[in-house]
Amino acid sequence: MTRVLVVDDEPALVRTLSINLRARDYEVEHAFDGRTAVQCVAEDEPDVMVLDLGLPDLDGVEVIRRVRQISELPIIVLSARHGGDDKVEALDGGADDYVTKPFGIDELLARLRAIRRRTGASAHPEPVITEHFSLDFSERIASKGGVAVRLTPTEWHLLEVLAVQPGHLVPQRELLRQVWGPGYESDTNYLRVYVAGLRRKLEPTPARPRYLLTDSGQGYRLVL
Template identity: 60%
Template sequence: MTRVLIVDDEPQIVRALEINLRARGYEVDAASDGRTALDLAARRHPDVILLDLGLPEMGGTEVIEGLRGWLTVPIIVLSARHGSDDKVRALDLGADDYVTKPFGMDELLARLRAAVRRAVPAEEAAVVTTAAFTVDLAAKKVSRDGTDVRLTPTEWQVLEVLVRNAGRLVGRRRLLREVWGPAYEHETNYLRVYLAQLRRKLERDPSRPEHLITEPGMGYRFEG
């Protein structure tokens, strides 16, 4: 049974989440502050964490930092903060997804199910196929309509990071770190250029990408 840890200081939201999650067979723990959340995470071993950023005393970003030192389970941030800076910081610290309050319960539950599915250990598929192109991770090759697509080494690295995190939002700084290195964390123009090149080579309609998706102000997501 999947165990969810809710970390939020708004009793109405916690109660609504508890009712909806338990009705669907989840086990639920709840904390109203960061220190209690860290303690519960250590003792109860949740499978996924729903975390509000606006917590008293210890903020949500500090909780993420505290958790990511030893815990790899998905963290979905819930916050009334609409600014992209907050989202980017949470993602860079290790959050897996971000839902802005007020949120629809159906959407949140769908995001939660997707996060849990991605977290289940499984043998990575060597070949990833989309409606437009195929990526062979082992052979480091991409084909479209049966023909190999020539990618530069950097284009391949960008694509590989996104494909290996299929369905997950990859923050801009993380992508820059993994492809170019820590010194390039702020060179976001690199990503715009290389994503545009990849879309021209791989997407059926580069102006309306189906697989290499931009999350404005935050990062990129590969959808198969």
């Protein structure tokens, strides 16, 4: 059973989400502030976090950053903030998806299913070993210069799609469809944020990428 940690300071919303998720065989835990949420992740190890950005103690982006120091669990952001900068900041901090309030429960459930499909995939590309970093997809182990690198589930899935055919162009729409699912084909901002994050983590010189290359307006390729 998938365990979902719902983090929001609105009791009515938490109650509604809990009822709907439990009715669909999810196990639900909840936290009403950021510090409790981070503690729950450390102690209880949920499978997915559903996180509101507007918390009473810590900003949601700070919660994401703290969680990413200890866990790779998928994070879906719920937020009333509609600005593009807020979405970029959350995704750049390590969130896997971003849902704007108000939202329909069916939309959230679809995104939960998509995340579980991404993190539960059984087929993996061959390991990637370069001069600067290595990736073991089956064990989800990454290192750069002999030092472990923490990658989120979405970062792993993005790299997996690119690593199936190293050197080949993967169009933007295809990447978005495979990593985030149908309906995301126009959200190219997701790709820009995640590729930039992967370059910071893996490339020897992120500003001049050697491995994760962009074909402007077309897509991306992993060149080994």
